[in-house]
Amino acid sequence: MISIANAVGSGDLGVELDVAEVESDLDLPYTEYDPSNYHGLYLRLVEGGPLITVYRSGKYIISGCSTFEQLYETNDAFLTTLSELDIVDAETETGFTVQNVVCTAQLDDPVDLNTLSIALGLESVEYEPEQFPGLIYRPADHPAVLLVFANGKIVITGASDVDTAEDAFKHLQKQVTTYLEQ
């Protein structure tokens, strides 16, 4: 009932890098390094696949994955590629961690966002339709942020695992059901 749209993870290679040099050493379908635009080196191991942003410090971010499996596989492939070029040791432990998961879900029915903002409690809601069509809900006891749209579509973001996102969504569903009954 909820599906992952984007998973983001980060790790640390533990070595300082000359990212311009790394870019030229790699033979990838996509690389981009333009310090005047951004100081991170962008890499894609697969065309159209997840994006890896590598920094001078050796820290890196992988984004654009639609499953955790793809995220970890991308991380493994990235480390393998780097170790083959002797940029890092094959045994490098990067402490790769999932940082954020963006999920989508759908409520059974359309919702009136003005009514819902009152039902959820104005203190935890931001809803300014002229600025953005979605209602922004930050549940007090769930570490995630939900975007609720009038047609019932939901975006859950800010959670570091799917269970947390799912709990937050279930909580929202319960609140919506309660408000419908009143």
Next chain:
DNA sequence: TCTCATGAGTCTTATATAAATTCCGTAT
């Protein structure tokens, strides 16, 4: 027929959300 204008329809961008990262500018 050719050119210009206007209309319609499509496409892009901005708006907002989270997280990691580093660097640059500003403010104290």
Next chain:
DNA sequence: ATACGGAATTTATATAAGACTCATGAGA
């Protein structure tokens, strides 16, 4: 000098506005 905020990236979501293309009509 230190501290802090904004910048770019990804992704779903939905609105509006502006940019843009193509067509058709009218006037010359």
